[in-house]
Amino acid sequence: MQEKIKKNNSKVKLKNEENKTYERNKKNKKSYNLKVNNVAEVSRNKENSQVEEREDIVIGRNAVIEALKGEGTIETLYISNGNLEGSIKTIVGLAKEKRVIIREVDRRKLDSMCNGEVHQGVIAKITPYKYSQVSDILELAEKRGESPFIVILDEVEDPHNLGSIIRTAELFGVHGIIIPKRRSASVTSTVYKSSVGAVEHVKIAKVTNLNAIIEELKESGIWVYGADIRAEEYSYQVDFSGPCALIIGNEGRGISKLTVQKCDKLIKIPMVGKINSLNASVAGGIMMYEVLKGRLK
Template identity: 40%
Template structure:
């Protein structure tokens, strides 16, 4: 696998150097002072990690991993507040996309591709629970991942409050409403929130939204694939803004 760092000290140095780490795999049951120090650094920096059998680490790398392998993102994540400030200064009508726990890397890549085509100014994802940017993400995005700024935040709800304080309306895509997408006004600065593949938008995020809208579903199936639904939402923004006189 590409884009890896292995070894406890090497990973701690990467964290200190603020390398864009997707996730760290730690050997289950491993102890020792240095290993515990790495665990502390991971928690302190809010980096996604999981404990796995040594066999998985051996499959990830043939090198001496010392019980720890980190996956490095092929793109550098943006600082959220700086991203919002830059967009607010540069764009007349800011357009953001927030992804609440989208976990499939191919869905993530497809969403990034559509977002780039629709002129989204920035994508915001949570540090924990979100799909990492892998080689599959890059391929599915057709390289769009290198063209759209992506920011990671500790809590999506706090990001929503910041956007709202910046004059950006935050609108969620959810079936838990009677309001259809065509009733929403996307001509003003806005951010669209898409929920997880299985659970949709989380309750805490739902409570923070300015508006909730849904797509009309005329068949027997109760929902669309999240990347497809996201595409419909983003292009409704494009449609509305293209008709502004």
């Protein structure tokens, strides 16, 4: 009997030891996973902080061609070794006409310059983009004998959206784009590429106080429209033939509350689908088309 009790006690003791070991391993595993996750998070944050958008390079063949055709200063043209086929020949020809320094480099050099973005074998090092003044935009409209058509971007932060909006603006006859200095994408290599070089043909003003500029535009006789889903009037119902400024809001938040109050009128795009919002660049494109269509009548 005593031997049986002893045996049972041994089993209980062994079971307790197994439970302790299990709990200890579980705790250690949890601690290890937490540590690994923290290291991974730190690594991601570090990587994100190191990858900054450069404003002194243009990447991609079409963007570089437009940069060479434009008035900006190109300091050096970098092309991949032996990559002289297709449009690269055009790029080299334009660079020679402008007496731009051409350097053939290893493809890995190009990769490192643009943080691994697709460069198509060519990168142009430029003098950082020179922003215009709002007065330059108004002068351009006057020079063309047209009513001012301005696009105002209220904290559009995605450089791809900014690039797409610039490209559309150039096609639809916008005289200039106004962006805020804070919480907004700037003209970088990604914007150059996304705009397919249209950056070289559109005046862009970067301002400190967006709402103060809106007030100045209104005082000069420009009607300010805000693209907002809460509007009661549709874009196709509006007469855009006079001087106008069109405000496109942030990708997630839309137009800020204070800026909405500055608008003369809010307008919206008709939609019948289940998703009630559009990408900022798509919405901007539809609105800009409406303005152009109204002016062609």
